[in-house]
Amino acid sequence: MRIVLTLLATVFSLVVCSVNAQTKLYFNLQGYTLTGEPGNNAELREFNALLVQDGKVAAVGDAQELQELYSVAAADKVNLNGKTVLPGIIDAHGHMLGLGENLMQVDLRNARSETEAVKQVVDFAATEMGPWVIGRGWNQENWSAKRFPTVASLDEFVSDRPVWLTRVDGHAGWANSKALELAGITADTVSPEGGEIIRDANGEPTGVLIDNAMALVESKIPAKDADYHRRALKAAFDHLVSEGITGVHDAGIDALNLEVYQELAQAQQMPVRVYAMLSATEPKLPQLLEQGAITTADDRLTVRSVKIYTDGALGSRGAALIEPYHDDPNNRGLLVTQPGAIEALFELVIPHGFQINIHAIGDRANRIALDKFAKTFATIGGRNLRHRVEHAQVVHPDDIPRFKALDIIASMQPTHATSDKNMAEDRLGKARMAGAYAWQTFLEQGTIIAAGSDFPVELSNPFFGVHAAVTRQDRDDQPKGGWYAHEAMTLEQALRAFTLDAAYASGQEQVLGSLEPGKWADFIVLDQDPFAVSDDKLWQADVLATYVAGEAVYQRNQE
Template sequence: MHRFFLAVLLALAAGPLAAVDVTILTAHRIHTMDTNQPQAQAMAYDASGKILALGDAASLLQRYPAARRLDVGAATVVPGLIDAHGHLPSLGMSFLQVDLNGTRSKAEILARLKTFAATLPKGAWLTGRGWDQNDWPEQAFPTAADLDAAFPDRPIWLRRVDGHAGWANSAALRAVKRDLSGSWQPDGGVIRRDAQGRPDGVFIDNAMDLMDATVPAPDAATLEHALELAMHAAVADGLTGVHDAGITLEELRAYQHLADQGKLPLRVYAMAFGDGPALDWLCANGLYRHPSGRLQMRTVKLFADGALGSRGAALLQDYSDDHGNRGLYVTSPEAMAAATVKARRCGVQVATHAIGDRGIRMTLDAYAHALGTDSGSDHRWRIEHVQVLAPEDLPRLVQLHLVASMQPTHATSDMPWAQARLGPQRVVWAYAWRKVRDAGVPLALGSDFPVESPDPRLGLYAAVTREDAQGNPPGGWYPDEKLTAFEALRGFTLGAAYAGFAEIEIGSLAIGKRADFVVLAQDPLAVPEAQLRTLAVKATYVDGKPVFEAP
């Protein structure tokens, strides 16, 4: 009897203390993205970040009278935004290199290079990213000679904005151990050469491996620093999760080390880079999830073709502005088939970069072969980008139960030149989010940063308006492909969560899920479309804890 009363006393004593471990968030409006309860004014969650209840403020405060209060006033709360396709290591390294994004001429690029070079020790490589010849007056690929006069001795390696081409000067070319002259080409890549067969400084797709193997790799400490810079930039934009589309085993180790120290402010859904050591590690050790829940890897990222901007995307017919060129396969159909079969055998999700209609078709063929009679299972294999789709292949995405991982800002960045590349008929089936979604294909949205900005607000705006920052073209570029604000928000929340097998935990705000949310000064489902790109992020929360708060 004594033990019974002691237990009762302990339980009574524990009650009020336990309530203190509850936080009640109150806001003007909470968009839950949960169909059972689309809106609320209050949300309760425990110290671990698990959601306990949603509803009106009065009832939750009565239910948890000793709870902590988090009142965000007139702000709107939405589930944490998830970028379904980004590159955190590349974003982080871009902060440590010269930034060429937005440059409009070679002269502007040279000016930035000279400024950055002044900060480097003698003999150090000058690296950077972000150039786009489509934005220059001549709209032609550059050459090593464009860099040599200003930098005759310091080696330079500059990746194009899409990461599918690189530009080197002569000092960098001399550092490559292999003779680059002649007519030979690497598999899945192009070394651009002059009339005498000498490399002119531009390397496309797999040809970049020759330069990447020459440039000194960052050490472990630099890599971790780059990841931290990238993740802190991401949470400041309202991202609570990123699908890191293709990392090496070394990059996974860096993530693991940061996760062990509690230094991941957001959730990273990592994909092994290609059919290589990272996939082999997954096959040997099984699908990976860090105890913190902030890091996992259960996916392999494969590559079918190149990019449209550098004319490396594999097309079924010639480029409209480059007759005789149909792009290239980065991975051969045979190697793609072998990699997908291997991933299926290991229980690993497959996500394949496929931009051109020929690249997409090759991917569909490989998936159909690897999945066989199991195409209807809950495999959630993905096609990344799906930029130029042949009309007859859309039903195959549905039949194979695939996820379309698409990036709205690619359309608004590419629209000045995309029709010239594709012609008036093919362009109607380019960046076709509405056609894909209405066919019943699950849609996960992202940015492909640092090709584009990691800011998801720009993605919401592009998806809803199909206009650039100045509102052009009025009414939107091929406006039939627009999404509604709700559909776009869903693509960056539940859609991305589903693509990462995480919709049970995140993607919406519901009882039992994680308290990952963003506090916005404006309501993204109520403001005029033009204001979506300027929504103010007041705070970003992961597991109920602030990982970013605006000054």
């Protein structure tokens, strides 16, 4: 860890000045922030006082020096009693509507068997009387049998209403017979391109649908109106600020979601800053691109990127691989969007000056994404738009240097590694692990990593992500010594990926991502100093308060 011990005392003016009622001096704190340019040249600096003026950082440094430079009234001084201050966390890949929905639906994340998952569904159905029973979070890899669930187990207890349960990664769904019937899925139904209807030995649907096949059921679920969106987003906002998250890159929104965001921004009801990616599957995408980028004056809502899907996920064997799956020799995964369609999207999006954020998990998907970037840059340009690969989870070692050569940002989620460690090697075999979850390899070549969680696929708590990045272990300290520990980040790198480098990935590093003069005063107060605790305790940090533009949007109840 490199910490520059020289304290900052940078101010906007070289003369002593008075301040207005919108000024606060936070003192008696242990502060850390990355400063300077994003990437490997950024420096980690300490401070013990923070001056906020009109929602922005006026100065950081030594409390006595700042008091001498600024006449701060006693009522405007806040004693933080030695607590730790960090820049607000930016989650560079999450799904706001999905998180809000998850908070309002049955959550199967902790189910340890198919039977347990069904019981949770039954209990939820008894209290939720809507026309559908909706849930998310099941993961067969956490069950002793490690096999997909079946329609029969749901039908035994819930047969009067359709049930639809999305897998934890969002790339598979589990339905009961009522849902399959409404979707018209029978033994004769052909799997759609980029999707699969899982069948039993007799050719009958088992109830599990992969990737594009999920739409057969999801298209029958009653449409979600604007009020539903507002309620879900409000639930997500409240949850995230309690965890110290002040900014989110929302990975794929539709036109209605955008409309609701704009309403909330106009009404000043967005406690979390949102950098929203338009979904490439939105039918109105061409019109939305024609309308141009959106940036509100207070930087609460920014829209100037498009999310494209290439493949599925590793856990459901939908990630597109160059060679077959190690544990399924007849399967190379799925391409959710075909290469020709991806190229057409690139040619549509880039001329409008929008950034492309392309989902790619398998090594084949990553190679396709890089090939399309290279071809597009050579023909129509757009290299300067800071394009990203979302996940970059399994990359062929020959392709990793191409990220640097093409100036592609790697948007990666540390907790994916600790969640996948029990199955990734089964899926890939040892040889392909050389390019999997390869954070340090990317960092050493100078590639910017923007860190996120992919909530609600993973839990949104950013300190779970910091812990996973530094230790390559789960929160039970497994495996000992870390999983492929040579790819771990340092604590400084992990914090940078969740703050300054995440801001760079949205083109916002001039206003967000660090506590430097002139930037928005987005910061959090923690109960522990991450640089003073052992690495295995990093995930245990509790957020005491969250500030956005100098205003408290969350304060923990001290009772």
